[in-house]
Amino acid sequence: MSVGPRRPPATLGVRALETLSEVMRTGSATAAAANLGMTQPGVSRTLAQLEHAIGFELFYRDRGKLVPTKDGRLLAEEVEFALAGLQRVSNLADDIANSAAGELSVVAPPSFSEGVLPAIVASFLQKHPGVRFNLDSRSLETSRVMIATRVVDCGFMKMPVAGDDLHCEPLVSSGSACVLPAAHPLAAHDVLTPDLLRDERLILLGSGRQWRIQVNQAFAVDHLRPMVAVETHTHGSACALAARGVGIAIVNRLLARGYIRDGLVMRGFAPAITHQYAFVTSINLRGSRLVSAFMEEARAELAKIAPMD
DSSP states (O other): OOOOOOOOOOOOOHHHHHHHHHHHHHSOHHHHHHHHTOOHHHHHHHHHHHHHHHTSOOEEEETTEEEEOHHHHHHHHHHHHHHHHHHHHHHHHHHHHHTOOOEEEEEEOHHHHHHTHHHHHHHHHHHOTTOEEEEEEOOHHHHHHHHHTTSSSEEEEESSOOOTTEEEEEEEEEOEEEEEETTSGGGGOSEEOTTTTTTSOEEEEOTTSHHHHHHHHHHHHTTOOOOEEEEESOHHHHHHHHHTTSOEEEEEHHHHGGGOOTTEEEEEESSOOOEEEEEEEETTOOOOHHHHHHHHHHHHHHHHHGGGO
16 A cells, blocks of 8 residues: 655644643633633634644534544643643743742652652752742653653652663662551561461552562462452552551551551561662753752651661
């Protein structure tokens, strides 16, 4: 089958991309127009021009609402990354012009963002009050891409981290632990083992993680299988379930510390399963004193916690 000549690449203006993003967010040309300071016909005309430039439809109408096509949604995801990059350029220009302290954008896994990162940011801002932070919480793979492509300045990731386009500075190691109600009979033990947990209902983090495989292997050594009551994907929900008496949660000690409330206790887990975290930047990021200062603050703040783990 013959293939026609390839369509020349479209030239897309920033205003058109902003319009696409806002319509995608609101689902309405009228709402997008109000938010962008445009008229509704102006938004419709901009979308029509954009569709003509790229050669495919971005939306279809359903009961008066603009619904994105599959191709439109795919393009919009990339547009969000592009607009974020442009905003960072604009912010940097303002900082240089105004001699401001600057901006730091940071990405981390959800449990790290909710449990550990706030203490690091708060400590850093006490010394650098002029810094603006943009904190993002994403999956491991999305975080890796965002750091490598410099959508964000830096991030925290669990090691090992794959990719020649990333620079990793090991920061902290953490053991595993069990979280359970203080009134539970096993709370009398300093360390819980698979043998002690053989008849206990357990709350475990998602089955696809390497750490979960290690937990299963720890039980298998004693010819046991963990009796899983609930699988979850965040340390916050695991600890909340433990507090409700659903079961005993096996967790990353570092990430679970912030969720130990009244009525809950943390006990060690053996055999030891270690979690290592790194401060990660793009290999192409050079000479950012702000990023370096933030890394050292993270190292110092985590050092206050690590010895207790």
